[in-house]
Amino acid sequence: MKTRREFPLKRAALSVVVAAAFPAQSFAAGSAGVAQxxxxxxxxxxxxxKAEPLAKGKPLESGESILTGxxxxxxxxxxxxGLVSLQPNTEFKIANYVDEADPKQDRFLVDLLRxxxxxxxxLIGKRNRENYKVTTTTATIGIRGSGFSVGYNPDGSLGITTxxxxxxxxxAGGCVGLTAGESVRVINSSEAPVRTNVRANVPTPPPTQEVVVAGNQTTSDGKPAIVPPAPAPVKQVFTDLAAAVAFTDPAASSSVVESYYPEAGIAVLTSFLSGKPIDFDSLDSRNxxxxxRSTPGLTTMEKGALGVPSDPDFVGWGSWVTGQKIVAGSTTAIESVHFVMGRPTPTAQMPADNMQGTYQLAGGTAFSSLLGAGQLVSGSLVANFGVYSPGQGxxxxxxxTRFxxxxxxxxxxxxxxxxxxTNTSGTNVTGFFTGNNASRAALVYSAPSVTGTGPSTGQVSGAAVFQQTNLVLRPPL
Structure with missing residues (x-):
């Protein structure tokens, strides 16, 4: 049986492990932490x-979210x-982080959304433990010590282990205190946590799996740390995803760009998590x-995603230099292919007809032009819902953009x-909202030409993804 004296000793041992595994790290001014x-x-x-790949050594700030595939x-x-280790398919937000070495001002408030x-x-938790909290969709975790695990189960419940x-x-159902080694399960936000012998669902790589050395990380015994290799590409089947595609048909008498929005959803999708091209099939409104298809033997020019395809608000985007459009067995070679895909917001979850949503750019492809590929620098979208008639705005x-x-x-x-x-006047736009209350927007665009501080680009096309930053009552017209 463990005695009370063993816990401080165990905590001290943990400190030694942490010091060995994570060497001294410098932090940018004002940053909350760094990707270790x-x-x-x-x-x-x-x-x-704006979404972007997270690399080792990059600083992180309060208000930012980390999404793992x-x-x-x-x-x-x-x-x-403090240390946080995030497992696959996780969304973690640094909601409010303040480190002023002042117990009254310090904050470590984070959200585990999945x-x-x-x-x-x-040290923040040690200075004032009331200011250290992890919030989930069903419960809030406050500390009375120094280490814990938390994970969502496949049925949506939450497992937590000290x-x-x-x-x-x-x-809302009550509070349960846990000591080292104890666990609870939280079914929903209104029922009190229930003690259980089942530990939190926090996956670890299987010990028999082939591994590779990861940088200069070390384990608690000083040996190189290891991570599992990426899984083999797999086909994922979703019947409720939609896509919007912009591309050029080089065989046309004049250079044209088409936008395509499948009404009946995507049948087959190659995983965004693999390094392979993303191909997809779809049925339009006429069935x-x-x-x-991307050109065989070529990989995607670029790709990105917010979340994974099973998420309700998933949005993915990408582009191919060349590809194929196949309709009823007839193949057309296409170029400068840009696409977005996601699960359109159900009508019942769209904002009310008197609401206005403001969105900021969260990702997208480098636009294509006659001068070559350019950079998508910034963007915004304002959506007035239900202005003309119910459901239409x-x-x-x-x-x-920059070139x-x-x-x-x-x-x-x-x-x-x-x-x-949609839009078919001037700039051609095709896309959709996704997530509850249209929390994200994804679209492709094409324009005959754009001009700026440099020479005319000629025809341009690309893909852009937006995150909602504000949803308010629409101002009077």
């Missing part, structure tokens, strides 16, 4: 709404010495099968019909 270790597909959603893992070291994590408390000392798990799209050091602006009005975004 990255493996697989890991992205960061900046406070501005099916093979993604990340370890974050905070400025107060997936699983392990945490070791830093690794060291004690924690407290609370929700005609259309297939989009209008909005405005603004993008800033050869010159900036080019793209502006367009858009039409909104439930979750669908």
């Amino acid at each position: 270790f990255i493996a697989g597909d890991v992205n960061v959603l900046r406070a501005s709404g 099916a093979a993604g893992r990340a370890q974050v070291r905070f400025s107060d010495g 997936g699983s994590m392990r945490a070791i408390t830093g 690794e060291l000392d004690a924690i407290e798990v609370c929700n 005609v099968l259309t297939q989009f 209008y909005g405005s799209l603004d993008l800033t 050869g050091g010159n900036d080019y602006g793209i502006s367009s009005n858009v039409n909104i019909n439930n979750s669908k975004i």
